[in-house]
Amino acid sequence: MTKDEEKGYIERVLAGDESAYEPLVTENQTKVYRLALRILKNEADAEDAAQEAFLKAYTSLADFRGDSRFSVWLYRLTNNICIDMLRKSKRAVIVSLQTEDDNGEETEIAIPDERYSPERLAERAADRD
Template sequence: MISEEERALIKRAKEGDEGSFETLLLSCKGKAYNIALRYVKDENDAMDVLQESFIKIFRHLKNFNEESKFETWVYRIVVNACYDFLRKKKKKYREVSMESEDHPAGAELDIPDGAPPPEEMMLNREESAYILTCLDKIPEEHKKIIILRDITGLSYEQISEILECSIGTVKSRISRARKNLKEIYLNNLKIRDS
């Protein structure tokens, strides 16, 4: 539920108070960035998605109905922006030739390696990379719920609002997603170790 302090900040932000808007964004910027980073797997791309999300939030703040927490609304916008970004990127890669004016035939191309973020590498580089590889092999609906709950740490209520479904649906999706991830993890582990 939205607090009175948050409601007052939102009201002032809707009236054009930039300081109130900035305070609202600062309260959820870190987690919003982490969500974007988990989806797009590149720090620069995550910052671009976040910037685009904040512009959308600013433009549509007057439409925020205050039925959910502000941060939940922000996370929903960030998740949607990530999916838009990934769709555009996928389409771009299908359409772009390996040869261009900038990269003539035979020239070396810098291709991002898709490595996990530094904090994961510090904990356990190989295990984290393996888990992320497995995560990429599960259906998008399962991947989304794992990122929101297990990686980002959002509550069932927040996920319910972001995905616009009931808490019961969230719990069952999380259960199925974890089971699916575990099966892929164990099956690939057998293959990898054999």
């Protein structure tokens, strides 16, 4: 789809033609889902993120300035939604260590594994693009 075709569909949606949004979804749905899946590593979460991205794009379409392609704007929305989902789910992996306290009893020390922080996962996914 060309940038001019995107612009035409967007103008039609903004004029009230809801059916004009369908070609924009069809053109981008696979790429949006794959981006979400790379970030979230979970099919169900990726589907939710993709659906939320298309809904947010639709409801915010008047805010789209057209400086870039619609797909670029949509991917940015998707990326932000995925990062928010990771933050909300608190998917931090904890590495625990066994140690003895002053009384000789075993105790655990939990250290967050930063490799799986939402920010690091999003950075890695963006680097692969």
